[in-house]
Amino acid sequence: MATVEDPETAFPEAHKILKQFIISDEDLVKIMNGMSKEVKAGLNADTNARASIPCHLSYVQDLPTGRERGRFLALEMWPTNCRIMLVKFGNEKDVYMSSKAVVIPYTVAAGRGDELFNFLAENIAIFVRDKKVEKENLPMGIAFTFSMKKLALDVGILVAWSRGFGAENAVGKNVVDLLRVAVAKHKDIAVNIVGIVNDAVGSLMALAWSYPDCKIGLIVGTFTNAAYVEETDNCQMFEGDVTKPYMIINSDMARYGENAHLDFIRNEFDKALDLETNNPGYRLFEKCVSTLYIGELVRSVIVRLMRQGVIFKEHNLEYIGIRWKMEMKSLIAIESDPPGVHTKCQEVMDKFRMRNCLEKDLACVRYICEVITARSAKLVACGLACFIHKMDYAEISVAVDGGVYRLHPTYSITLNKEALKLVNPSNRFKIIVAEDSAGVGAAIVAGLAVMAKNRSTSKARETMQVS
Missing domain, CATH: 3.30.420.40 (ATPase, nucleotide binding domain)
Structure with missing residues (x-):
């Protein structure tokens, strides 16, 4: 992370709260394995209805x-x-x-x-x-x-x-x-x-024309999803032409966690956010990783610290207290500042009528953004690794679309690094931004x-x- 100071020393109250968003390597492996089981369940006719990764046929x-x-x-x-x-x-x-x-x-x-x-x-x-x-x-x-x-x-x-x-x-x-x-x-x-x-299948097909080894389409933005190439023989829900060897699957991985498989990492902020959505209990993986929800989680942590009297003591909650007002473009701007510089962070806080903020408070906001955004990238890496394992190709290209991957200064780095740790070394992969x-x-x-x-x-x- 780009924070100059040791966050535990510099922001002890924030560090205590944000520990809820830290996921261990063991937890990531557990999530990846859980997703793999749900993919198999989604492909199986007998268990499809109960699977939280339903694996829809794209035809x-x-x-x-x-x-x-x-x-x-x-x-x-x-x-x-x-x-x-x-x-x-x-x-x-x-x-x-x-x-x-x-x-x-x-x-x-x-x-x-x-x-x-x-x-x-x-x-x-x-x-x-x-x-x-x-x-x-x-x-x-x-x-x-x-x-x-x-x-x-x-x-x-x-x-x-x-x-x-x-x-x-x-x-x-x-x-x-x-x-x-x-x-x-x-x-x-x-x-x-x-x-x-859908958009994941479209992104996969667009890149596959130029890169024939492209077998995954990954969407990381307002929505989260992945499509991948499956063997037709494994698609028990399919009743069409089984002579063709492949079927692109729309995984709908945003739903992972609806059967409580993510409960061990979902924290009080995740649960409160879920209750404020129009579909509580559904699409829980997406609510941990997509841009709309990342911004709201960051805003919620800032508000908690302000109510505790820890940061922005000279400011009120009139505007920062409005739900869903922290956009992903603001988080991208905050983390785009050089280490120790908080010019763009102050510009973001200006939009919430919080001017002339203390440098330490701005540094704390950046720390909050870093932790919550990193968790998103790590969880998406679990999904990516799950599909790479499933197909088991020696080399594969992944088409990724979504502003957070393209524009955020560290998201792509974290996603690649964490996926490399999870994927078998015999399965080499390359993530390519879907320009088309x-x-x-x-x-x-x-x-x-x-x-x-x-x-x-x-x-x-x-x-x-x-x-």
Whole structure:
């Protein structure tokens, strides 16, 4: 850690509280092994319903080779906006992407489901006309960050929206069909919507086009998840084409801990935070590691110390006392200061109307950020190591997406270091930031699906001709 002083001596009260966030190497091994057992349970038909890592089938069985060529469309759907993309795969590792970001108005997001999908279809129509591909019936894939239940490559049943969306009559329906119906109203365009994936699967597929040994997609941001490549024979829940050797699994590892497996490390702050969420008792792993929750945990510890009269004695709780107001970008700024310098930390505290703070208090805030953020990275390393062990490849690339990994000054270092300690030395891994978005992966999925369907049709015709 970058703290100059010995924290136990400099901040004894804070150190006592933060010991609750320190996880031993033995605890990390225990967590990794527990996750491995839950993955096996998630893949097993008899135990899937009880598993806290449910291992959802993505129905993506074709992996890119890097030799795919052509133009494909994608729609990325995020909690506040969407992005429509035209992706062209050229020679070697050349990917050309043209995109349009669209902010989803609150009135649309909070309205009826058909209003939302009509809005999306209208913007897709504008985009394909602008790109002069409105008549080409290009394959389109959807990268979807909301909770859904996959039943086929092109069947994703919406389970729930995130905060801010109220399109309730879309819940329980197939997102692909909803978009198909809306797009069909535009008679002058032809778009072939063929598949839907979540962001972890999309990130995996996007990197796999350039790195064929990419077998894991890791998301560390507002949400936490991992997708990995499993052998089809191990997927007992799958009733489709078992002749294809692989199936990408959406692990939904954010749910780990729902069966009490994390209770031995969850502390009073974790439990209090959980009760303030809209889904108490669920997604407990995510609530220990994701950016929204890290910020709230840091804020909660600061408030506790202020109420004890330990730090910021000249300031009040009027603004720092507001829940969910400590954002991850503030934590990144605080830890980006050089050792012993707290300029950015003071800028963050200025936002809470706490000006001219004592240097020692600012140093204590940085210490709080370091400990809680490090715990997040260590827990994510447990999940990563779990999947690397499961696949047991000699060499593997991991696609990682999420601002905290890319922008935080120490998060990536901690995650890599802790994963190295947990992973068998015979399984070498390389974590690569996914420069191409999940939408690029969704476009690849769409293209591969159409190619596979065309090959199947050609074989069927050849069989008919022979007979």
